[in-house]
Amino acid sequence: MFSEELWLENEKKCAVVRKSKQGRKRQELLAVALGVKVGVKGGFLWPPLKLFAYSQISSLVRRAALTHNDNHFNYEKTHNFKVHTFRGPHWCEYCANFMWGLIAQGVRCSGLKSEGLYRVSGFTEHIEDVKMAFDRDGEKADISANVYPDINIITGALKLYFRDLPIPVITYDTYSKFIDAAKISNADERLEAVHEVLMLLPPAHYETLRYLMIHLKKVTMNEKDNFMNAENLGIVFGPTLMRPPEDSTLTTLHDMRYQKLIVQILIENEDVLF
Known part of the structure; x- marks a missing residue:
């Protein structure tokens, strides 16, 4: 039977050994992330390198988790989605159904990557509003996304301008x-x-x-x-x-x-x- 003091001392030594082994493993993992070798057994990496290595490991872990996650989907397109209120029933090509509701029935992508840009028409009354805004205010007309979130309104106004020349x-x-x-x-x-x-x-x-x-x-x-x-x-x-x-x-x-x-x-x- 060990005495209590001897048992506590032995536990401390075991804890130091475990910590030392964990430290070496961590150092080896950091070295792998950086693509370098730890020259001396038990040696330590320069602290700034350790910080960089930690970020590398985090990135690798995140990528590995995404790769092996069955629920992860890879999307090639990047969108700029904005909440949009459609007037009347609007057909959703994704779910093959109509979107119903009075306000904010769904979201719509705005910008150069919007599907059917210049081909899809915006609402006529909004296009006329943009035209009147330019007629009234000239270059000061506000056509920002906050006022006209649907890019097809802006493209429709441009086409209308050219048609009316x-x-x-x-x-x-x-x-x-x-x-x-x-x-x-x-x-x-x-x-x-x-x-x-x-x-x-x-x-x-x-x-x-x-x-x-x-x-x-x-x-x-x-x-x-x-x-x-x-x-x-x-x-x-x-x-x-x-x-x-x-x-x-x-x-x-x-x-x-x-x-x-x-x-x-x-x-x-x-x-x-x-």
Whole structure:
């Protein structure tokens, strides 16, 4: 039988040994995280390295936990979701059902990654509000997300502005020349012809078109999320940016594919043409 004093002393020694072993294990783990070797048995890492190593281990543990968690899902898209109030029953493509309620029925992504950007329409009355705000306040008009959380309202107002111009951005004088250029089968010759006609636009029209194409090119860079490539944007902006001089429905229908192609070419070759 051990005396009480001898038993307590033995417990202290065992505790020191356990602590020493735990310390060595921790040091070895820190060394592995840093990719270095502990040179002397029982040696210690420099304190700043220990702090960095702890962060490395925490990161590794978090990643390992996520990898082995069956409930974890990998999402490729990053969104900017905002609570949104839909007017009337709104169809949810995710759950294949209608969202009901008076206010805040769901959330909606806003920004360049919003699906169907420029293709999806916002509410007409809100678009008119934006238009009147610009007519009334000019550059001081507040179109922030706090006032208009639905990005489709802003894109709808931009399209409305271009549609209502008395002279389109692609002017009536150059319309037929652009259509003729679009009909050229050889891609290089077609691009050269489009560039020549661009030079005929008035400076204000040219600069407006250039600025818009830079923006639309950015939209296409997020095609993975918004599903809007240059061709889709051409379908949307073709009739918006160019109209035939004569008000002929037949001519408009006949030229729609060429209008789309012109805008598509402008977007895809923005860095070359402007």
